[in-house]
Amino acid sequence: MAGQGVRRPPRATAAGSAVLLAVVLTAASGCAQQPPPRTRFPEVQRMLDARARAVRQHDEAAFLASVDPVRPGYRDRQRRAFRTLKELPLTGWRYDLVATDAFPLASGGNTMAAKVELRYRLKGFDAEPVTSVQYLTLTRTSGRWRIASDEEGAASGHAGTRQLWDQGPVAAVRGRHALVLGDAGDRGRLTDLARRADAAVPAVTAAWKGRWSGQVVIEAPGSVAGMAQLLGSGDPSAYAGIAAVTTGEAGAQAKAPADRVIVNPEAYADLNDAGRAVVLSHEITHVATRTATTGDTPLWLSEGFADWVAYRGRRHAAAAAAPELSRAVATGHPPQRLPADADFGFTGGADRLARAYESGWLACRMIADTWGEAKLRAFYRAAGGVPTGEGHAGPGARSGTPSPSSPSSSPSPSPSSGAGAGPSAGAASGGDDSRGGGADGTGRRVVGGHPAAPAPGAVDDRRTAVRNARLDTVFRSQLGLSAGQFTKKWRAYLKSALT
Structure with a gap:
């Protein structure tokens, strides 16, 4: 206020305040500079x-x-x-x-x-x-x-995290492209996993065409509880329907930590031969694409691409491989949008999760069918902000969940069977034909899944809007149409492919 004088403290008080301030600043400085433990x-x-x-x-x-x-x-x-x-x-x-x-x-x-x-x-x-x-x-x-x-x-x-060696005796089986670690009392299972991984790695490499190590480490604990311990969780029930998980850290970086594919002994055992091959191919795709997968990559694309690779070269009718989505289309309730990241969480139920995986798979299949496989790979890299031709890190390149969450693990659930086989999703449904295979013979309903996927409302709306705007730009630059136009085309593709 104009004309009002400023009252100054007595000298002693001012000096005391200065000393107190010095003490506070020293303490704050000491906290900031505290040495590590x-x-x-x-x-x-x-x-x-x-x-x-x-x-x-x-x-x-x-x-x-x-x-x-x-x-x-x-x-x-x-x-x-x-x-x-x-x-x-x-x-x-x-x-x-x-x-x-x-x-x-x-x-x-x-x-x-x-x-x-x-x-x-x-x-x-x-x-x-x-x-x-x-x-x-x-x-x-x-x-x-x-x-x-x-x-x-x-x-x-x-x-x-309780590693395998903390859980009991461990055996190591080495293949051409894989090292499988697991229960020493079940070497036959470890040998079979190594054989299947050796077959999957070249197929993944041929589909991805980006450089990666071409080597994978698979961990096969003896129980679901052991799987949870490997993932730092005290709740085995969260992984009951998950056939396999890929631990990973999203980001296009040359020094991404090493991936591990972790197999659930119970859910994986419920799959038939084709289902097991699809699961491992899906997970190994996450390893191969690790450094091209970032926080900008939507889960429908990372999971859909992994399923596209897993099904590539296999003769599967879309309706049989996507039973939940087929039912939605047949009953007049087709999806109105591509799945959001939250749709890949386990809390929404197995049907919703299956539809999310099936939707992502068919979106990627549509891109490959319409624009070509090379354009699908370019779209994947561009969506993650990785220039075409990059997105590889040499030996040890790692993969997994591109979601902004992520524990050091990014699970990929189990394929279960039911009426048919569904692309990578999560909860096994366990129908009467769960061991023999669904309509397409894979014995799985879903394979992937992200317990760590954000629940609705958990992701900042502004960040989501920015990411969606950026993805729209990628749609326009790579495919020549907007995100909305792509979604409309995808909905028509679903109707054509599933009916």
Whole structure:
């Protein structure tokens, strides 16, 4: 207000304020510059370094020295895990301490709730490391930190990732293009997976035509619970109908982490021969297209393309391969739009999920039929913002869910059977012919699926609008028509193909 004087504090008060301000700024600066946990707790990181070195040097005594001796049960499990590790082509094994108060601990005193990142590579298959998170209870006795448990975080939702070797004895079966890891007591199943992967990889390469490693690692746990543990989940029921999952990290980057295809032993076993071939081809396509798949790639395109590759060269009538969509068209309720990312979530029900996969598959098939396969591949790369001819990362290129979510895993559900086989979707429906095959003989109703797909309203509306506008530009530049015009053409294609 004009003419009003400014009241100045007494000198002592002003000085006190200055001191207080300096303290606040120093504290804030100290927080901002706080060193990482591995630096603040060097003795813990040294223990983890020694443990990693023991794995690399196959030194069991040194490895067990990192385990609390008063926990005999955990120590025995660790001994068995270590002996399994010696059979695997591991390299680059290391641990990093990333948090020291990661979950609630009932006990106090000399204990620590540690979050640890494990990084490792499989020699000959991984150009970049796999990273998994472990939640470990550490105890300090006689001046030394040791690991006492890897289970106490689960009660608060901090289950972490339990690798195959943490679950029991592991065998490795190597094919020309695949390394299959799984339950040592079921080597026949692992050998069959390697054989099927060896057949699928060349077919995927021929369809994609982009450079990728041409190598895939498949993990075959002995149970659905083991599958959930590999994916860092404490809820096996979420994967009950999923035949296979591809872990991955979307993005066109040269150093994408290594992919893993994880097979559900129960849902996969319910498929017939053709269904198993389709599932593996679908998942391996995700691996091949990893670096061309970004947050801009809609799920209908990434999943539809994977199904298009899986069905390419197979003689399947569209109506038999897309039973849910066929029923919708026959009853006068065809889809009005291409599926949104949220349609690929598991919470909407198996029928909705199947329609989403079938819709994406037929959209990609229409592009290939109308504009040609080369244009479909170019459209895929352009939708992800990757220039034509790029979208590859050499060895270890990785694939999976292009959704902005993503846990290090991007599941691809199981094919189940029912009246027919549907492109990659998720929940097995398990009709009477679930083992023998549906109308097209694949024994599957759906194959893919994204439990991590955003629920309706979870994705920011503005971001979605920007992505849709960008995709419309890609439609115009690649196919010569708008997104709306493409959708109209696709709806007509559905009616023609499914009736």
